[in-house]
Each structure stands twice: as C-alpha cells, then as structure tokens.
Amino acid sequence: MKFQMSFIGNLLSKQILFSTTNKFAINSIKQSLLLTQQSKRLMSGQVITNTADTGLPLKEVLHQLQEYASPSIAEGWDNVGLLLEPSSPHTVKHLFLTNDLTEDVLDEAVSKKADLILSYHPPIFSSIKRITQEAWKNRLIIKCFENRIAIYSPHTSYDVVKGGVNDWLMSCFHGDTKPIKPLEPGVDNGFGQGRICTLKEPLAIEEVVQKVKTHLGLPYLRLATAPGVEQVQSIACCAGSGSSVLRGVRADVFLTGEMSHHDVLDAVSTKSHVILCEHSNTERGFLKTLIPVFTGMLKSKVKVTVSELDKDPLVVV
Numbered sequence: 001m002k003f004q005m006s007f008i009g010n011l012l013s014k015q016i017l018f019s020t021t022n023k024f025a026i027n028s029i030k031q032s033l034l035l036t037q038q039s040k041r042l043m044s045g046q047v048i049t050n051t052a053d054t055g056l057p058l059k060e061v062l063h064q065l066q067e068y069a070s071p072s073i074a075e076g077w078d079n080v081g082l083l084l085e086p087s088s089p090h091t092v093k094h095l096f097l098t099n100d101l102t103e104d105v106l107d108e109a110v111s112k113k114a115d116l117i118l119s120y121h122p123p124i125f126s127s128i129k130r131i132t133q134e135a136w137k138n139r140l141i142i143k144c145f146e147n148r149i150a151i152y153s154p155h156t157s158y159d160v161v162k163g164g165v166n167d168w169l170m171s172c173f174h175g176d177t178k179p180i181k182p183l184e185p186g187v188d189n190g191f192g193q194g195r196i197c198t199l200k201e202p203l204a205i206e207e208v209v210q211k212v213k214t215h216l217g218l219p220y221l222r223l224a225t226a227p228g229v230e231q232v233q234s235i236a237c238c239a240g241s242g243s244s245v246l247r248g249v250r251a252d253v254f255l256t257g258e259m260s261h262h263d264v265l266d267a268v269s270t271k272s273h274v275i276l277c278e279h280s281n282t283e284r285g286f287l288k289t290l291i292p293v294f295t296g297m298l299k300s301k302v303k304v305t306v307s308e309l310d311k312d313p314l315v316v317v
C-alpha cells in the first residue's frame with residue numbers, strides 16, 4: 001500500500017508541476033483534483049476502476065506488466081508470461097484480473113468485454129495434444145480465441161517480487177519482514193520465496209487468528225495449535241501451498257493456504273502453530289491492490305478490474 005500511495009503522490013506532484021507551466025493549467029488542475037478524489041476513495045478502501053477506454057497495444061501492456069514483476073524471477077518449473085495471444089493488432093482496453101480462470105470467470109470476462117485476462121494461476125500448464133470441447137481447460141482456450149482475449153499469468157513471479165502476494169499476506173502484522181528463501185542467497189533485497197516476520201509486540205495465537213480472518217475476510221479458517229507456545233513472536237507465511245517453503249523454518253506460526261496432514265503434525269511437533277486458510281484465499285485479495293498500480297502504470301488508458309466471481313472452490317460448511 002505504501003508503494004501505491006507514493007506512486008499516486010508522484011503522479012499528483014508531476015501533474016501540478018506541469019499545470020504551472022502550461023497554458024492548459026486549469027484543465028490540469030481539474031484532472032489533479034479528480035485524481036485526488038480517486039486517491040481519497042482508494043485510501044478509504046473503495047475499489048477504483050478507470051473509465052478511460054482508449055486502450056494500449058498488447059505489447060505495451062505486457063511491457064508494463066513485466067516492469068512490475070519480471071517473468072525471469074518466477075520458479076523454473078512454472079509457466080508464466082503471455083500464454084495466449086490473439087492475432088495482431090490487439091488493443092487492450094480492459095485488463096481483467098483473476099486468481100483462477102474458471103469457465104464462470106471467463107464468461108464474466110467475456111460479458112465485460114475483457115481484452116486481456118491476467119490469471120494469477122496459469123490456466124495452461126501441461127502440454128496439449130488436441131484442443132476440443134471435451135476438457136474444460138481446452139474450452140477456455142477456444143473461447144478466449146473466439147472472443148479475442150489474451151491471457152497472461154504471473155504466478156510465482158508475484159510470490160517472489162518485493163511487495164507481492166506474500167508481503168500482502170503478511171501485511172496485517174507489524175514487524176520486521178523478510179523473505180524465507182531470498183532470490184539471491186545472502187542478498188536481502190526483499191525478493192524471494194515466503195516471508196518471515198519478527199513481530200514488534202508478541203501476540204496470543206487467538207489475536208493472530210483474528211488478524212488473519214479480518215485481513216482475508218474469512219469467517220472460518222483451520223488452526224492446529226502447538227502445545228506450550230503461549231506467545232507468538234514470529235510468523236512464517238507462504239501463499240498457496242506452503243509446505244516446501246515452510247519446512248524446517250523456525251517460527252511460532254506457519255500461515256499458508258494448505259498443508260498435508262503429516263506436514264501439519266511435523267510443524268506442531270516442532271512448536272509451530274499452523275493456520276490454514278484454503279489455497280487461493282491466501283492469494284486472491286492481493287489482486288485488488290494492483291488496480292491503482294496498473295491504472296497508473298498504463299497511464300489510465302486501460303480499465304483495470306478484478307473478477308467478481310472468482311473464489312476458492314472450498315468452503316467450510
């Protein structure tokens with residue numbers, strides 16, 4: 001959030017500077033005021049969508065997305081970047097963000113006239129030998145081509161990037177946060193897998209649970225308590241499925257989406273409480289923070305929205 005606000009602050013100061021030296025000063029000031037109103041709405045937590053619809057060529061949009069987080073920092077096994085490209089020229093007027101591209105979410109994107117879908121999880125991952133109507137992922141591909149919608153997936157590049165999914169997940173706690181596995185071993189530049197936070201003030205596990213519920217907007221989550229750990233002084237998190245990143249880490253709490261039964265037993269036996277929120281609940285909320293970031297980076301020429309239908313498939317009943 002700090003980055004977003006300072007980004008908007010820079011935009012405002014540039015615009016005001018411009019207005020004092022330009023004969024269109026009044027219009028510029030009006031625009032600045034409009035932007036200020038948008039900023040206030042942003043700070044009060046409202047979702048902003050830009051109404052500009054001039055659009056930008058796909059290549060320019062891709063350039064900005066990759067400026068935000070380079071696909072080169074993603075995990076080697078991942079399938080990130082541009083996954084589906086309609087024939088040129090392709091203008092992007094509406095960038096539509098989702099955590100998972102299901103058929104319902106794609107119908108929503110089509111009805112809202114999206115030109116580019118940013119799907120955090122890559123909807124195309126394994127190799128494909130035929131594209132027919134039988135498999136739902138193939139139907140996604142067919143419908144995207146028929147409706148001239150490109151697909152871009154950032155996935156693990158957003159986990160690793162400084163200010164990305166894991167920093168957002170940890171942002172409900174006050175403390176010193178750093179990556180569990182830095183991107184470059186021994187280099188502390190904020191990039192890397194997972195995050196570990198040393199809290200400024202210790203918390204009871206009940207307080208940690210409440211903070212996570214509030215941050216993620218969840219009525220329920222799953223908790224495994226580690227006997228004898230009364231005060232929480234450190235929290236390790238990994239958005240999504242965290243076992244491989246969290247294994248062997250010393251922290252009073254592990255916070256992730258999902259872990260296997262046996263990994264949970266291992267964690268509590270080594271004095272780490274485990275909080276499980278379901279996989280995508282630890283990822284999805286980050287997308288809303290990207291609306292003002294991308295609106296600014298794309299010079300307000302592209303409408304940026306988040307899916308209203310995207311949700312975790314699992315609920316506690």
Ligand SMILES: [Zn+2]
Nearest residue numbers: 239240241283
């Ligand atoms: Zn995930």
